[in-house]
Amino acid sequence: MRLSHGFVRGETLSCIYHGWRFGADGACRKIPAHPALVPPRTISCGPLPVAECNGTVWAAAKRPDHEPVAYDGYMALRSVVIAASCAAVETACQGARAHGASKTRLGGHDTLLVMNGYAPNAVLVIVLVAETMPVAGRLAISTALEALRRTVETWGRAA
Amino acid sequence: MTSHAMRDAWYPVGLLSGLSEGGKDSLLLGENITVFGSATGAPSVECSGRTLPVVRRFGHLWTSLGTPDKDLFTIPEADHPERVRVDVGVVRVKCSPLRAVENFLDIAHFPFVHTDILGAESHPEVSEYKVEIRDEVDEVWATKVEFFQPQAARSAGGGITTEYMYRVPAPTCAVLYKTCPPRPGAWDVIALFVQPLTEDLCDVWPWMALFDDESALTDLIHFQQLIFLQDRSILENQIPKRLPLDPAKETPTRADLTSVAYRRWLKRHNFTYGAQLVAG
Numbered sequence: 001m002r003l004s005h006g007f008v009r010g011e012t013l014s015c016i017y018h019g020w021r022f023g024a025d026g027a028c029r030k031i032p033a034h035p036a037l038v039p040p041r042t043i044s045c046g047p048l049p050v051a052e053c054n055g056t057v058w059a060a061a062k063r064p065d066h067e068p069v070a071y072d073g074y075m076a077l078r079s080v081v082i083a084a085s086c087a088a089v090e091t092a093c094q095g096a097r098a099h100g101a102s103k104t105r106l107g108g109h110d111t112l113l114v115m116n117g118y119a120p121n122a123v124l125v126i127v128l129v130a131e132t133m134p135v136a137g138r139l140a141i142s143t144a145l146e147a148l149r150r151t152v153e154t155w156g157r158a159a
Numbered sequence: 160m161t162s163h164a165m166r167d168a169w170y171p172v173g174l175l176s177g178l179s180e181g182g183k184d185s186l187l188l189g190e191n192i193t194v195f196g197s198a199t200g201a202p203s204v205e206c207s208g209r210t211l212p213v214v215r216r217f218g219h220l221w222t223s224l225g226t227p228d229k230d231l232f233t234i235p236e237a238d239h240p241e242r243v244r245v246d247v248g249v250v251r252v253k254c255s256p257l258r259a260v261e262n263f264l265d266i267a268h269f270p271f272v273h274t275d276i277l278g279a280e281s282h283p284e285v286s287e288y289k290v291e292i293r294d295e296v297d298e299v300w301a302t303k304v305e306f307f308q309p310q311a312a313r314s315a316g317g318g319i320t321t322e323y324m325y326r327v328p329a330p331t332c333a334v335l336y337k338t339c340p341p342r343p344g345a346w347d348v349i350a351l352f353v354q355p356l357t358e359d360l361c362d363v364w365p366w367m368a369l370f371d372d373e374s375a376l377t378d379l380i381h382f383q384q385l386i387f388l389q390d391r392s393i394l395e396n397q398i399p400k401r402l403p404l405d406p407a408k409e410t411p412t413r414a415d416l417t418s419v420a421y422r423r424w425l426k427r428h429n430f431t432y433g434a435q436l437v438a439g
């Protein structure tokens with residue numbers, strides 16, 4: 001079970017299945033079924049180095065020698081998981097690459113898409129929009145992102 | 160893979176009350192089967208022109224692709240005339256059939272997955288219980304399992320400490336006996352009959368035999384479906400998809416002893432359809 005299905009409880013991440021709690025260092029702090037037990041040090045979920053930028057959490061397998069690229073004036077609007085490959089998503093949005101992000105018009109506005117193809121057929125897409133974007137624009141972008149997801153997934157099924 | 164020990168076991172393939180005379184296509188261990196109802200009360204199952212053996216029991220039709228060396232297990236407690244026997248129906252789950260059974264044997268997830276129904280986050284402790292593989296019947300048994308439950312059953316008024324017994328009489332079947340709120344001293348029987356469609360797809364047929372003369376049948380079914388749908392969201396997200404039988408793969412605690420015994424028993428019998436033997 002992925003810990004991303006779980007919940008943040010205090011300073012720990014709680015697994016959705018059996019409630020095991022893990023600290024920021026990855027070590028298991030608590031096994032609720034056995035409250036008196038001090039979890040052995042060998043139980044750890046292997047933490048990754050992380051950084052925050054533009055309202056987005058970045059992770060790396062090993063701590064890189066640079067920080068994530070900051071996109072001035074942009075903020076994260078929302079994320080979506082698309083059941084397709086990274087290449088398929090990039091083809092669909094015909095985005096120009098800009099410092100690791102894909103510059104794309106969505107809902108009539110300029111947006112930046114940052115992507116993580118975490119499985120052969122699953123891409124996490126985070127859409128960054130201008131911090132000054134009014135609510136109506138944000139809604140239009142969000143709707144256009146859903147449409148993009150449907151388009152790419154439909155291609156995938158047709159192929 | 161066409162020859163493995165699980166071919167000789169019995170599996171549920173439909174509710175006796177829901178069979179169709181025209182036949183219904185299904186799968187069993189990856190092979191195409193057709194399940195036929197019958198107006199004269201003799202349902203049948205066919206697989207590539209071959210007629211398979213059948214048993215009618217617990218409201219379900221059972222069959223086997225091979226030659227079972229023993230009769231389908233019985234649940235004598237369930238025969239009591241005052242019990243309500245509930246055909247819950249079918250839930251299709253994208254998971255290994257063995258994972259579905261193992262999850263059913265696990266109580267430690269109640270507070271987190273069935274929050275405020277079968278468990279409460281304030282009472283997550285699993286106290287020590289007894290697990291054994293009973294060689295004379297060749298079944299896995301867990302007894303003296305106790306757990307605090309906010310609403311143990313549809314018929315339960317408030318929170319109670321429930322006592323459980325678990326029994327695995329067949330590779331994809333598990334029977335749970337639990338304290339019966341309206342009748343202290345008796346056990347409610349809740350069973351999970353799993354039809355393995357493929358190694359990572361199954362049809363789950365929950366079935367119950369309860370002492371409950373107050374709840375409407377629909378409410379009993381809804382209660383069980385609610386619980387099982389909560390389990391489905393967990394089951395479809397488990398990694399790895401197949402049940403690891405290699406003891407080094409996961410970190411069991413004392414609460415997981417039933418699951419440890421179940422895996423050991425599966426391995427001993429080469430019941431490996433839906434299992435992974437090599438780390439991966």
Ligand SMILES: [Fe+2]
Pocket residue numbers: 262263268269272273386389390
């Ligand atoms: Fe459950």
